[in-house]
Amino acid sequence: MSTLYSRSLISIVAALAIVLWVASHGVYESTGIAHDNDTVSSHNAFATILTSTLGNESEIPNFEERYLRAARLLNFQLLRNPHTRNRNGIPLLILVAPDVPQRHRNILIREGATVVPLESHEFDWGSQPQRWDSLLAKLNLWKLERYHKVAFLDVETVLLHPLDDIFEDSATTIRNTAYSTANTPKNYMMAAPYESLVKLDTQVLLNQNSYKERHMSTGFLVLHPSQSHYNYYKSLFHIFDKNDSGNPEEALFNYAHRADGPMPWQIIGPGWNSKEATQFDCEQGLKSITHHWRRPINDSFVGDLIASSLDEMAAYLNH
Numbered sequence: 605m606s607t608l609y610s611r612s613l614i615s616i617v618a619a620l621a622i623v624l625w626v627a628s629h630g631v632y633e634s635t636g637i638a639h640d641n642d643t644v645s646s647h648n649a650f651a652t653i654l655t656s657t658l659g660n661e662s663e664i665p666n667f668e669e670r671y672l673r674a675a676r677l678l679n680f681q682l683l684r685n686p687h688t689r690n691r692n693g694i695p696l697l698i699l700v701a702p703d704v705p706q707r708h709r710n711i712l713i714r715e716g717a718t719v720v721p722l723e724s725h726e727f728d729w730g731s732q733p734q735r736w737d738s739l740l741a742k743l744n745l746w747k748l749e750r751y752h753k754v755a756f757l758d759v760e761t762v763l764l765h766p767l768d769d770i771f772e773d774s775a776t777t778i779r780n781t782a783y784s785t786a787n788t789p790k791n792y793m794m795a796a797p798y799e800s801l802v803k804l805d806t807q808v809l810l811n812q813n814s815y816k817e818r819h820m821s822t823g824f825l826v827l828h829p830s831q832s833h834y835n836y837y838k839s840l841f842h843i844f845d846k847n848d849s850g851n852p853e854e855a856l857f858n859y860a861h862r863a864d865g866p867m868p869w870q871i872i873g874p875g876w877n878s879k880e881a882t883q884f885d886c887e888q889g890l891k892s893i894t895h896h897w898r899r900p901i902n903d904s905f906v907g908d909l910i911a912s913s914l915d916e917m918a919a920y921l922n923h
Contacts, residue, residue: 655701
């Protein structure tokens with residue numbers, strides 16, 4: 605039996621199981637568009653960002669459809685798939701940029717996501733407007749003050765296990781600011797994995813000196829929304845070169861939450877998310893993968909997992 609046939613058969617069986625599970629637990633209930641006057645009872649939320657302005661990637665055929673598919677998969681896995689869905693009714697907020705087509709928004713709403721429209725901003729970012737617009741879009745996460753904690757997931761995140769326990773991780777405790785400056789909030793929370801590769805069997809000592817020079821990953825964050833945080837980040841814009849070709853998100857967040865600063869970031873254990881996952885990582889209990897579809901998958905086992913997840917969603921949506 606070929607690998608492709610086996611994978612397809614397994615995906616179909618899994619999709620049928622999902623359909624039967626949904627039939628006994630309810631169907632899609634579209635959450636719709638979130639506005640400022642909406643009443644939301646959830647204590648926490650997952651969130652991602654969907655935009656059609658992605659720099660040079662806009663030259664790639666069908667890139668918009670591919671990112672939409674990634675958002676739909678994340679929504680399906682967080683809300684519907686019984687193997688990966690969160691168990692506490694935590695919503696998924698999809699922050700959509702003004703350039704995201706209405707037909708894409710309608711698809712996401714119909715499939716149960718909460719779509720949060722982002723406002724258009726007029727800033728002069730120099731020669732790197734798209735990079736800085738991406739940062740500004742992410743800063744809108746701190747405006748979601750109706751939620752106590754928000755777990756931000758890159759739109760290309762693929763789940764292997766439920767993620768709702770992330771909100772109970774000790775790294776996501778709200779902390780007092782170490783010392784005050786003119787613009788720092790009184791308390792904060794910023795938790796993230798290392799940007800560098802860390803295997804699941806590696807023990808990390810959680811002290812200030814151990815990660816003083818290491819950078820956080822900005823594709824998997826847990827944060828405490830507040831307007832004061834948003835204002836603080838914007839107050840730091842002036843110290844960065846707007847024409848720098850680097851990653852302004854990483855530069856801003858790693859500076860604002862440096863180990864010797866007023867609001868040092870906290871480490872989320874390596875088992876929550878990985879950009880370079882292997883079969884060993886998955887077998888050790890890795891909970892999610894961030895895979896950029898434009899890059900090749902080095903590990904065939906991981907590639908099959910991602911392909912099977914897409915097959916399960918397709919089978920379910922077409923049942």
